[in-house]
Amino acid sequence: MIDRNEVPKVNAGSMADIAFLLLIFFLVTTSIETDAGISRMLPKLPDKTNKPAVKLERNILRVSINASGELMVDNKVIPITELKSQTIAFLDNGGASQSEEGYCNYCQGQRDAKSSESPQEAVVSLSSDRQTSYGTYITVQNELAAAYNTLRNREAQRLYKIDFTEMEALYKNSETPIASKALWKQRIKKMKNLFPMKLSEAELK
Amino acid sequence: MSKFAKKKDGEVPAVSTASLPDIVFMLLFFFMTVTVMKDSSLKVENSLPSADQIKKLEKKDRVLTIYVGKPTPEYTKVFGTESKIQLNDKFADASDVGPYILMERAKKSEDLQNVLTTSLKVDKGANMGIISDIKQELRKVNALKVNYTTSSGDAFSNMQ
Secondary structure: OOOOOOOOOOOOOOHHHHHHHHHHHHHHHEEOOOOEEEEEEOOOOOOOOOOOOOOOHHHEEEEEEOOOOOEEEOOEEEOHHHHHHHHHHHHOOOOOOOOOOOOOOOOOOOOOOOOOOOOOOOEEEEEEOOOOEHHHHHHHHHHHHHHHHHHHHHHHHHHHOOOHHHHHHHHHOOOOOHHHHHHHHHHHHHHHHHOOOOEEEOOOO | OOOOOOOOOOOOOOOOOOOHHHHHHHHHHHHHHHOEEOOOOOOEOOOOOEEOOOEEOOOHHHEEEEEEEOEOHHHHHHHOOOOEEEEOOEEEOHHHHHHHHHHHHHHOOOOOOOOOEEEEEEOOOOEHHHHHHHHHHHHHOOOOEEEEEOEEOOHHHHOO
16 A cells, blocks of 8 residues: 555656756856956047156156066066066156155155156056067066055055055955945045056057 | 575675766766856967966846957867957957957846956967057047956966
């Protein structure tokens, strides 16, 4: 006799097959995507109203990359490993004297009269050749970003005892409470004002 | 008599496969969470350069992607070995980038249209000429936020 009170057992033997099928489907149709990189703002197209700003030559760091990936900074050929320290020296120079407007009281550089006046004035001008490889270009962009991040980290450590990059990560983290987000936002903005990223790229011919 | 006596010599007990579905489901959930659906198949070689000063792109619905690289072997006969731009599923010229961005922007909801980022996924062997052309086109349609998408790693490994 069949016991009517007993619940019949479902045969789960094919469960593994079903799961494997689903697994293989997802393996085939999806991919692990990279979604991180170096973010940049392109400049607006020039129109009649905004004239190009005239800068003193001492406030410009000219970085050029040639077709074979060699680097020239301020008319000297240097290995790419030195780009970061050169850029830091240039940005952190603070050449304006104490009596002048725009004196940089947090700069720790050489105060060289031939290099930049203050981080606010300093501009990095990047030019490359049409034949330059993209990998080299990214390396240069990465080193320039590293120079700015190092300086911003230094100031953030001095003022708030935390790295700039860490503040940015905290600001972007969705688990950070909104109240402290406002604080991070304000501090990040302040750090960016201390060392504003001014990168100018020439159009390639 | 004793309960130990029943066991026959040399008989291997069957391995229980009852937990097999659980293991497979675990794998399935892992892949479901860490991967995303492919929206276009790649027709160009795309080994991204590496960098270490990178920021994560937050929301996927605010990103438009442009691929650049050499056509893969099956397309080299038709398209040659020079670096090409891929938009969605098609090869394109630099002049098509502007209309593509405008078209994709129009598809997004209005509150997202001003915060879109263009992600440039460029093979590290590509030349800067083509990138410069793309950037010029992006400036023309006022899509100024770009992200040079890279994998994370040592930046100096890009130079050989």
